[in-house]
Amino acid sequence: MNGLFLMAEAESGSQIEQIARTFGVDWPHLIAQMISFCILCFLLHRFAYKPALQMLENRRRLIAQSLANADKVKAELARTETQRKEVMVQANVRATQFIDEARVAAERLLKEETRKATAAAEEIIVRARQATAQDHARMLAELKREVGRLVVETTSAVTGKILTTEDQRRLAEETEKQLAA
DSSP states (O other): OHHHHHHHHHHTTOHHHHHHHHHTOOHHHHHHHHHHHHHHHHHHIIIIIHHHHHHHHHHHHHHHHHHHHHHHHHHHHHHHHHHHHHHHHHHHHHHHHHHHHHHHHHHHHHHHHHHHHHHHHHHHHHHHHHHHHHHHHHHHHHHHHHHHHHHHHHHHHHHOSOOOHHHHHHHHHHHHHHHHO
16 A cells, blocks of 8 residues: 555655655566565464464463462372371371270280289189198198007007007097197
8 A cells, every 4th residue: 555655656756756766666566575575474474473373372371271280289289288297197196095095905904914813823822721731631630640559559568468449549539639739
């Protein structure tokens, strides 16, 4: 459009025409070059500039989305870290409870086992005392019989006479009475 305006003025013989002749402007070639330049600008705008702008827009959108995703990941990581800490605190509390319960159970078991061991020891002592008492009674009975037999033999030897079973029994009973007293 500018070219038409310039041509219209150039034909009128104005100052522009004189300058154009001074510089050697060839109007048909200039107009053809201007049309070629306009076509080239249109094609570059359509096939190069718009796709490049669209690609840049896509990259800008992708970068913005990546930054938003990074923020989401950071927030998720912070939330996960908070949850991990809470779980660790809960696990520590549970572990402490388990340890305390185990200590209480161990103390209870220790007391129970101590009680059982004490009862078993007392039972052993009672049995030993009973066995000792039985052995003592048995030995005492054997001693009495032996002493009675010795008394009968000694009396027989001292008196020189043979004692009857009745005499032996009487002497054994008397000896027992004296030993018991």
